[in-house]
Amino acid sequence: MSTVVETILSNHPQAKRDSLIPILQEVQEMEGFISREAIASIGKHLNLPTSKIYGVATFYNQFRFQNVGKYHVMVCRGTACHVKGSAKVLEAVKRELKIEPGTTSRDGLFSLEIVACMGACGLAPVISINGEFHAGVEPDKIKGILNAYRRKESENVK
Secondary structure, eight states: OOHHHHHHHHTOTTOOGGGHHHHHHHHHHHHSSOOHHHHHHHHHHHTOOHHHHHHHHHHSTTOOSSOOOSEEEEEEOSHHHHHTTHHHHHHHHHHHHTOOTTOBOTTSSEEEEEESOOSOGGGOSOEEETTEEEOSOOGGGHHHHHHHHHHHHHHHHO
């Protein structure tokens, strides 16, 4: 068990089932995702089977089971973005990064997430990369947007 998870669990000494979601949130906030090891530790601490913990964690789309990439790409699929073509934008992102939503590229540089709404409907379709919004995105612009982040990364390496 990681020391982070140990610390979180020690802050919840008499925790019961109703503490599961707050504990999962704390683990994800501190570690970036919820690992199998964390789930096993939480299960022991709360005296719950891991299947119950997975059941809760997979029900809520806020929880991740894989660390996000250095550049976390979120594609809005809300109504306004959908009407303005976000399905094609999503396909372009998947094609360019060669990953599916909920996964991270092998090099750890990019991860992809679909979100229901970013609250930027007037800018549709919208993607966000590490909180930086890109408005009015068209599928043919995706490669250039992602390449800008790749260039930024290669400049940081030099």
